[in-house]
Amino acid sequence: MCGNFAVHAPTTVTFACVKSTIQDGDVGVYPGTSITGSHLFVNGGGGGIVLNSPAFADHVVDSHASAMEGNYGTSETAIEIEIGGMTFLPGIYLSGSAINFAHSNVVTLDGNNEANPEFTFIAGSTLVTAADTNFDLKNGAKAENVAWVLGTAATLGARSHVPGSIMAGTAITFGTNSKLYGCALAQSAVTFGSGGSVAIDHYEDDALITV
Numbered sequence: 001m002c003g004n005f006a007v008h009a010p011t012t013v014t015f016a017c018v019k020s021t022i023q024d025g026d027v028g029v030y031p032g033t034s035i036t037g038s039h040l041f042v043n044g045g046g047g048g049i050v051l052n053s054p055a056f057a058d059h060v061v062d063s064h065a066s067a068m069e070g071n072y073g074t075s076e077t078a079i080e081i082e083i084g085g086m087t088f089l090p091g092i093y094l095s096g097s098a099i100n101f102a103h104s105n106v107v108t109l110d111g112n113n114e115a116n117p118e119f120t121f122i123a124g125s126t127l128v129t130a131a132d133t134n135f136d137l138k139n140g141a142k143a144e145n146v147a148w149v150l151g152t153a154a155t156l157g158a159r160s161h162v163p164g165s166i167m168a169g170t171a172i173t174f175g176t177n178s179k180l181y182g183c184a185l186a187q188s189a190v191t192f193g194s195g196g197s198v199a200i201d202h203y204e205d206d207a208l209i210t211v
Contacts, residue, residue: 006023148164171190
């Protein structure tokens with residue numbers, strides 16, 4: 001899903017915050033060329049600016065369309081808009097509209113001790129995490145096996161720590177001191193909000209609660 005990218009958008013990537021950290025991944029824009037603001041690549045895992053990535057841009061569009069239009073049949077589980085405080089086993093979860101997280105709630109992803117547990121969350125519209133949203137990954141659950149596929153936009157609230165990769169139909173916006181353990185793939189723009197530190201950690205989940 002991510003390839004070598006931590007961040008990719010077709011129009012613009014804006015680093016508006018005091019400190020934006022990209023850990024182990026490239027930042028790309030195509031067919032646009034606008035990457036503005038200050039950011040830092042860390043951890044010695046590579047990372048750079050890529051302004052010519054047509055194949056990956058096509059991959060994002062095609063993968064998003066396939067996921068949104070997929071016929072999952074009986075394998076999918078319908079979920080409510082508000083999922084804060086809930087526990088999920090491996091599977092495909094679908095909300096016909098949005099997926100929201102209430103303030104300060106912990107969401108548990110329970111890998112059920114499976115060999116390679118995968119969690120896919122699909123929303124017809126938006127993903128919005130309130131401030132201080134956190135996750136408990138346990139029994140083999142890993143950030144690298146979590147995906148968020150959205151019809152429109154994603155907004156991560158202040159101090160939210162979210163595992164998994166986001167594939168948004170429009171924009172992705174990061175709030176103050178928020179962190180994503182995966183990649184951010186948008187079909188319009190990615191914006192790192194002002195006023196604090198925002199980091200994307202390409203599949204490292206060591207800072208999440210793990211049992």
